Amino acid sequence: xxxxxxxxxxxxLEDMLDFIICDLVKVVPDKKFxxxxxxxxxxxxxxIISYAYPHGQGEVEIIIDITEDKGSLLIQFIDEGIYYxxxxxxxxxxxxxxxxxxxxxxxxxxYKTIMDEVLYERRDEKNVxxxxxxxxxx
Amino acid sequence: xDRKFIEQSGDITKVILxxxxxxVNAPLLMEELKSLIGQNINKIVFYVxxxxxxxxxxxxxxxxxxxxxxxxxxxxxxxxxxxxxxVIKMSGLDNFxxxxxxxxx
Numbered sequence: 001x002x003x004x005x006x007x008x009x010x011x012x013l014e015d016m017l018d019f020i021i022c023d024l025v026k027v028v029p030d031k032k033f034x035x036x037x038x039x040x041x042x043x044x045x046x047x048i049i050s051y052a053y054p055h056g057q058g059e060v061e062i063i064i065d066i067t068e069d070k071g072s073l074l075i076q077f078i079d080e081g082i083y084y085x086x087x088x089x090x091x092x093x094x095x096x097x098x099x100x101x102x103x104x105x106x107x108x109x110x111y112k113t114i115m116d117e118v119l120y121e122r123r124d125e126k127n128v129x130x131x132x133x134x135x136x137x138x
Numbered sequence: 139x140d141r142k143f144i145e146q147s148g149d150i151t152k153v154i155l156x157x158x159x160x161x162v163n164a165p166l167l168m169e170e171l172k173s174l175i176g177q178n179i180n181k182i183v184f185y186v187x188x189x190x191x192x193x194x195x196x197x198x199x200x201x202x203x204x205x206x207x208x209x210x211x212x213x214x215x216x217x218x219x220x221x222x223x224x225v226i227k228m229s230g231l232d233n234f235x236x237x238x239x240x241x242x243x
Binding site: 010013014031032035036038039042043046094095106107109110113114 | 160161162190191192193194195197198220221224225228229230233
């Protein structure tokens with residue numbers, strides 16, 4: 001397991017994603033899996049960067065735990081920003097005509113679809129979002 | 139305006155994407171697409187053979203291309219790798235654009 005606290009600003013997004021992905025690529029050779037994980041993480045991180053700290057700057061703590069022998073991945077995102085539970089947002093209507101399509105909610109829908117489990121918890125004035133996904137062992 | 143992504147070729151508007159289309163560079167593409175509003179664009183063709191990654195910020199630029207540039211604008215996406223086409227399909231965008239191997243004018 002490893003963790004990092006990184007300022008929640010857009011020009012740190014690549015650093016955050018690299019921090020998560022660099023260990024994953026060593027364990028999981030499937031590029032598609034790694035890319036999907038990256039996508040899910042970007043969606044969460046961009047939301048935190050954009051909305052968690054409306055009155056100033058803050059940080060995001062990222063915890064990543066890869067259990068190789070069980071083929072399980074856990075990623076946690078913790079911010080001290082305003083209360084926000086993304087799992088309460090309704091899914092976009094994928095069958096609606098494109099003209100009516102809102103642009104919100106798509107990222108959340110994607111990570112709920114891709115991940116095996118997504119959990120939200122408000123703990124000690126913090127937002128804690130947890131991803132879990134199984135992978136094929138190398 | 140200096141364009142990084144968009145090339146005009148006859149009445150076809152080409153958008154050439156490579157590497158990643160994410161929250162960092164999607165806003166730049168969005169600015170370029172906005173400059174096409176009201177230009178009577180019939181067809182926008184995204185060439186994505188070398189695109190390795192797209193996030194929802196990137197998907198939003200494609201939704202924008204279909205929604206805002208012109209009422210009857212057709213959107214094509216050419217040569218998408220699985221990593222990209224999977225996300226397009228997951229989002230239901232394949233109902234609104236033509237996912238093709240190649241583009242014949």
